[in-house]
Amino acid sequence: MxxxxxxxxxxxxxxxxxxxxxxxxxxxxxxxATPETDALVPITLTWDRTVGVESxxxxxxxxxxxxxxxxxVPGATLPCAGLTWVGxxxxxxxxxxxxxxxxxxxxxxxxxGEPVSALFAAEHAIYxxxxxxxxxxxxxxxxxRGAVLRDxxxxxxxxxxxxxxxxxxxxxxxxxxxxxxxxGRPGWFTRDTAxxxxxxxxxxxxWRDGGEPLRIVTVLDDDGAARAYATFRRKENWxxxxxxxxxxxxxxxxxxxxxxxxxxxxxxxxxxxxxxESPMLPADDPLLVxxxxxxxxxxRLTDNVWVRLLDLPVALAGRRYSAPLDxxxxxxxxxxxxxxxxxxxxxGERDADGSWPASVVRTGADADLHIDVRELGAxxxxxxxxxAQAGAGLVVERTAGAVQATxxxxxxxxxxxxxxxx
Numbered sequence: 001m002x003x004x005x006x007x008x009x010x011x012x013x014x015x016x017x018x019x020x021x022x023x024x025x026x027x028x029x030x031x032x033a034t035p036e037t038d039a040l041v042p043i044t045l046t047w048d049r050t051v052g053v054e055s056x057x058x059x060x061x062x063x064x065x066x067x068x069x070x071x072x073v074p075g076a077t078l079p080c081a082g083l084t085w086v087g088x089x090x091x092x093x094x095x096x097x098x099x100x101x102x103x104x105x106x107x108x109x110x111x112x113g114e115p116v117s118a119l120f121a122a123e124h125a126i127y128x129x130x131x132x133x134x135x136x137x138x139x140x141x142x143x144x145r146g147a148v149l150r151d152x153x154x155x156x157x158x159x160x161x162x163x164x165x166x167x168x169x170x171x172x173x174x175x176x177x178x179x180x181x182x183x184g185r186p187g188w189f190t191r192d193t194a195x196x197x198x199x200x201x202x203x204x205x206x207w208r209d210g211g212e213p214l215r216i217v218t219v220l221d222d223d224g225a226a227r228a229y230a231t232f233r234r235k236e237n238w239x240x241x242x243x244x245x246x247x248x249x250x251x252x253x254x255x256x257x258x259x260x261x262x263x264x265x266x267x268x269x270x271x272x273x274x275x276x277e278s279p280m281l282p283a284d285d286p287l288l289v290x291x292x293x294x295x296x297x298x299x300r301l302t303d304n305v306w307v308r309l310l311d312l313p314v315a316l317a318g319r320r321y322s323a324p325l326d327x328x329x330x331x332x333x334x335x336x337x338x339x340x341x342x343x344x345x346x347x348g349e350r351d352a353d354g355s356w357p358a359s360v361v362r363t364g365a366d367a368d369l370h371i372d373v374r375e376l377g378a379x380x381x382x383x384x385x386x387x388a389q390a391g392a393g394l395v396v397e398r399t400a401g402a403v404q405a406t407x408x409x410x411x412x413x414x415x416x417x418x419x420x421x422x
Contacts, residue, residue, distance in 0.1 A: 002096055002099040002100045002103050003096070003100070004053065004095075004096065004097070004100050005095050005096065006056075007055070007056030008053055008054065008055055008056065008061065008095070008097070008100075009053070009054050010051060010052075010053055010100065010101070010104050011051070011052055011053070011054050012048070012050070012051055013047070013050045013051060013052045013060070013063065013065075014047055014050075015047045017052075017060070018043065020059070020060050021045075021050065021052065021060060021063050021085075024052070024060050024061075024062065024063045024087060024088070024089055025063060025085055025087050027087075027089050027090060028062075028063075028087025028088055028089065028090070029087060029122070033206070034204075034206060036204060036205070036206075037204040037205075037206050037207075040202055040203070040204040041199060041202045041204060042194075042195040042198050042199055042202070043195065044067075044193065044195045044196050044199055044422075045065050045085065046065070046067070046068065046193075049065055049066045049067070049068065049081075049108075050063070050064075050065040050085075051063070051064055051065065051101065051104060051105070051108070052064075053088075053097045053100060053101060055092065060089075061088060061089055061092040061095075061097060062087065062088035062089065062092060062097040062098070062101060063085060063086070063087060063088075064083065064084070064085055064086040064087075064101045064105060065083075065084050065085045066081040066082055066083050066084060066105060066108075066109065066117075067081070067082035067084060067196075067422060068081070068082075068112075068114075068192075069081070069082045069118070069189050069192075070189075070190075070192075071116055071118060071187070071189065072182070072184075072185060072186050072187060072188050072189075073116075073186055073318060073319040073320075073380065073381060074186055074319045074320050074321070074322070074355070074381065074382050074412040075319060075320025075351070075353065075355045076318055076319055076320060078115060078116055078314075078315065078318045078319075079112070079113060079114045079115065079116075080114055080116045080117065080118055081105065081108075081109035081112070081114040081116070081117045081118075081310075082117070082118055082119065082189065082422050083105055083117055083118070083119040084119065084422050086098070086101065086119075086122075098126075099130075102130045102335075103335070105117065106310055106335065106336060109310055110310050110311060114310065115309070115310050115311035115314040115315045115318065116307060116308065116309060116310060116311075116315050116380075117132070117307070117308040117310055118135075118187075118189075118305050118306060118307050118308070118418075119132065119305070119306050119308075119422075120304075120305060120306070120418075120421045120422060121134075121303065121306050124303060127306055127308075128374055130308065130335060131308050131309075131333060131334070131335055131336070131372075131373045131374050131377065132306040132307065132308040132374065132377055133306060133307055133308070133373075133374045133375060133376065133377030133378030133379070133380070133384070134303045134304075134306050134378055134384070135187065135304070135305055135306060135307040135377060135378055135379075135380060135381045135383055135384060135416060136186075136187060136282075136283070136303075136304045136305060136381060136383030136384070136415065136416040136417060137283065137301045137302060137303055137304055137383070138280035138281060138282065138283075138301070138302055138303075138304040138417055139278075139280075139281045139282070139283055139285065139288065139299050139300070139301060140277070140278055140279070140280060140281065140299070140300045140302065141276075141277070141278040141281070141287070141288075141297040141298065141299055141300075142275060142276070142277050142278075142297065142298045142300075143268060143275065143276045143277075143278070143291075143296070143297050143298075144274070144275060144276075144296060145247075145268060145269065145270070145273050145274050145275060145276065146268060146269060147268050147276075147291060147292075147293065147296065147297070148291075148292040148293065149261060149264060149265060149268075149287075149290040149291060149292065150289075150290045150291075150292060151261075152257050152258050152260075152261035152290065153258065154258035155258045155259075155261040155262045155265065156262075157221075157222070157258075158219050158220065158221060158227060158258060158259060158262040159219070159220050160217050160218065160219055160220070160262065160263075160266050161217065161218045161220060162215065162216075162217050162266075163215065163216055163217075163218075164213055164214070164215055164216075165201050165203060165213070165214040165215060165216040165231055166201075167198050167201045167202070170201055170216055170229075171197050171198060171200070171201060173218060173226050173229065174197075174200060174201065174216075174229055174231070174251075175190075175191065175197050175200075176226065177218075177226050177227070177228060177229050177253050177254075177255065178190065178191070178251075178253050178419070180255045181228075181253035181254055181255050182253070182419070184414055185282065185414050185415075185416065185417060186381040186382055186383070186412060186414065186416035187304070187305050187381050187383075187416035187417050187418045188416075188417060188418060188419065189418050189420070189422065191420070196422075200231075200251065200420065201214065201216075201231065208233060209235070210235055211233040211234060211235040211236075211248065212233050212234050212235070212236075213233065214231055214232070214233055214250070215231070215232055215233060215234070216229060216230070216231050216232075217229065217230050217232070217263065217266055217267070219254065219259045219262045219263050219266075227254065227255050227256065227258075227259035227262075228252070228253060228254035228255065228259035228260060228262065228263040229252070229253060229263075230249050230250075230251065230252040230253075230263055230267060231249070231250045231251050231252075232247055232248060232249040232250060232267065233247075233248055233250070234246065234247050234248075234270065234272075234273060235248065236272070237274075243271075243272035243273070243274070244273075244274040244275075245270075245272050245273040245274060246273065246274070246275050246276075246277060247267060247270055247273050247275070247276040247277065248277045249267060249276065249277060249278055249279045250279055251279050251419060251420065252264075252267075252278070252279055252281075253419065254286070257286050257290075260285075260286040260287065260290075261286070261290060264287055264290070279419070280302070280304065280417065280418075280419055280420075281417070282414075282415040282416070282417035283383075283415040283417075284414065284415040304416075304417055304418055305381075305416070305417075305418040306377070307377040307378070307380050307381060308373075308377050309339065309373055309376055309377050309380065310336065310339075311338075311339075312331065312333070312338075312339040312343065312360070312373065312376070313343065313360040313361070313362075315380070316343070316345055316358065316360045316376075317357075317358055317359055317360045319358075319380070320351065320353075320355035320356060320357060320358075321347055321355060321356040321357075321358055321409040321410065322355060322356075322382070322408065322409055322410070322411050322412060322413070323347075323356065323405070323408040323409040323411075324347045324350075324356055324409070325345060325346070325347050325356070325358070325405055325406060325408075325409035326344070326345075326346045326347070327344070327345050327368045327369060327402055327405060327406050327409075328342055328343070328344050328345075328363055328365050328366065328367050328368045328369075329342065329343050329344075329345060329367065329368070329369050329370075329371055329376075330342050330367030330369065330370045330371070330398075331343060331371060331372070331373060331376065332370075332371075332372045332373065333372070333373040336373070339373055341362060342362065342363050342364065342365065342367050343360055343361065343362060343363065344360070344361055344362075344363040344365060345358050345359075345360050346358060346359055346360075347409070356409070366398065366399075367398050367399075368397070368398055368399040368402035368406075369386075369395055369396065369397060369398060369399075369402050369403065369406060370395065370396040370398060371386075371389075371394075371395045371396075372394070375389045375394050375395055379410045380410075381412070381416035382410060382411050382412025382414075382415075382416060383412075383415060383416040385407050385411065386403060386406045386407040386410055387403050387404065387407035388407075390403045390407075
């Protein structure tokens with residue numbers, strides 16, 4: 001555990017200190033909230049997973065929390081601590097508080113049997129030094145109204161329903177479709193508490209930036225079952241040439257290609273609009289394949305979820321692999337010495353789904369690859385290439401062919417993504 005300055009201590013934060021906890025968060029991130037916003041946006045924290053650092057006067061100097069997640073990994077799911085709400089008061093920075101909080105987070109997560117931690121990074125440069133690796137990118141598009149899609153069989157048989165989003169009525173639909181749409185996609189965290197589910201449809205006026213109230217379109221089959229949805233708002237704009245409104249999509253999910261095609265056909269053809277801004281999409285989203293003119297979509301890549309292996313052998317043995325592999329990894333981990341050293345990862349018999357399970361044990365054998373835990377976290381969901389890491393000098397090959405074999409095995413045919421920021 002990293003030492004704190006004299007008089008500072010790690011404490012559990014109870015719900016009775018909710019206002020103080022939120023105040024530290026708002027001071028750290030430089031925003032404020034009105035009572036109206038607070039009334040509409042539920043607190044998503046679980047109080048027995050909420051922690052702070054007290055200063056000598058007993059006030060909270062910094063805070064963090066975690067969510068109890070199940071992380072979809074290639075071919076399986078694992079318990080995961082979703083690190084969130086990390087911040088320090090501006091007048092308490094540069095005192096080692098973050099390092100102490102991360103140490104506490106690791107210790108508490110391991111004590112709960114969570115072999116992996118994940119987060120969204122407010123600043124890209126912070127979390128790599130704690131062993132988190134950027135595990136995938138998301139793609140965001142800016143499309144012109146009327147962008148043409150290739151035909152998909154069955155799309156015309158589906159109908160759409162356009163409504164103002166309502167937390168009570170639409171939460172069950174959004175949750176069900178979101179879960180189904182993410183089946184088999186690494187990183188696709190579901191929202192497993194009522195507070196997280198309700199927050200997905202929260203719509204305080206302060207969040208609208210001059211746009212309309214949050215709308216929802218659902219795609220329905222002949223039986224009226226929802227197959228896709230998008231939450232979005234339009235922002236009105238008029239130019240000398242006529243209407244030029246913007247459609248800003250907050251979240252979109254579809255269970256199959258036909259539903260995705262029907263959903264985006266609707267969003268790309270709303271009256272009085274000129275452009276459509278997509279939410280975070282995986283690198284293999286059907287929309288990217290269906291666009292006739294991909295160049296016109298102006299794609300932007302942004303780092304998505306970050307992953308940290310806390311219990312290395314459990315984490316590596318907990319996922320499946322795309323090819324057989326027998327490799328000895330020499331792992332460095334500056335913060336969790338139990339992960340450091342040489343580990344042999346060996347796949348077993350091929351599963352019925354075409355993937356390979358693996359065992360991971362300590363070994364005294366010579367290493368085939370030298371790799372830091374940060375790069376293992378980046379490659380863990382199958383969204384980053386070990387070969388690319390080696391090409392950048394971040395992974396060192398000791399045995400010829402080890403990079404190619406490891407990269408092939410760690411890769412996964414479904415691109416990872418978390419569709420919402422936690």
